[in-house]
Amino acid sequence: MKFEVVTLFPEMFDSPFAGSIIGKAVAKGLVQITAHPLRDWAEGRHQVTDDTPYGGGDGMVMKPEPLCRAIQSLKQQHPRARVLMMSPQGQRFTQQRAAQLAEEESLIFLCGRYEGFDERVRSYVDEEYSIGDFVLTGGELPAMVIIDAVARLVPGVLGSQGSAEADSFSDGLLEHPHYTRPAEFEGRKVPEVLLSGDHARIAAWRRSQQLLRTLQRRPDLLEHVSLTEQDRVELEQHRQMLRQ
Numbered sequence: 001m002k003f004e005v006v007t008l009f010p011e012m013f014d015s016p017f018a019g020s021i022i023g024k025a026v027a028k029g030l031v032q033i034t035a036h037p038l039r040d041w042a043e044g045r046h047q048v049t050d051d052t053p054y055g056g057g058d059g060m061v062m063k064p065e066p067l068c069r070a071i072q073s074l075k076q077q078h079p080r081a082r083v084l085m086m087s088p089q090g091q092r093f094t095q096q097r098a099a100q101l102a103e104e105e106s107l108i109f110l111c112g113r114y115e116g117f118d119e120r121v122r123s124y125v126d127e128e129y130s131i132g133d134f135v136l137t138g139g140e141l142p143a144m145v146i147i148d149a150v151a152r153l154v155p156g157v158l159g160s161q162g163s164a165e166a167d168s169f170s171d172g173l174l175e176h177p178h179y180t181r182p183a184e185f186e187g188r189k190v191p192e193v194l195l196s197g198d199h200a201r202i203a204a205w206r207r208s209q210q211l212l213r214t215l216q217r218r219p220d221l222l223e224h225v226s227l228t229e230q231d232r233v234e235l236e237q238h239r240q241m242l243r244q
């Protein structure tokens, strides 16, 4: 899978993925992350990429021509690429969106700076994403967040594919608690069920913990989850226990 990033700060994309599981996936050729300097598509001696806003006001707006030249040039190399814009006005990025994007062959990310993009750039954009309701100085960090979330779903990147399926949100619920050695730490023991070797019992306990944790921390997620009859029984028991 190819990630093509258009940015004023291409050097930002060198280190975040080095060494990590994503860095190994790049080395294995499973994913490719290329940052393209927006200035390459800006004309004139000063390669201007931004200008003052029509109608007045503070700050600068990113000019449409360089961005649109960049998109057209990258779409020639990757005709089926989806063009993604990072902005607080975008649709909320979720695990489901990550899974959808991981099906694509290549993605083009537009990272803005200053006050944002000239509105006319949006006609070249397929989807606009926000990673949360807050404002950052640039779209680069959101692009990195989305690249990380999508790249780890590319087959072969995580190695034991299982850990992607067992992620928080992948089944719509939050994750169950995790434990590793030592069996006792500061007087706190690992739940004995996890030491039992009884895989059916362990799976049931984990599912029950996911339901309890989701009920406690993100009850809103429960509306969108397909629950088994056993799940409903567990949830009712958790609700009664929490009410006490």
Ligand SMILES: NC(=O)c1ccc(N[C@@H]2CC[C@@H](O)C2)nc1
Binding pocket: 086, 087, 088, 111, 112, 113, 114, 115, 116, 117, 129, 130, 131, 132, 133, 134, 135, 136, 137, 138, 139, 142
């Ligand atoms: N919540 C987010 O995903 C997000 C995305 C972009 C952003 N800032 C850039 C700078 C200028 C404009 O392009 C938007 N802030 C927050």
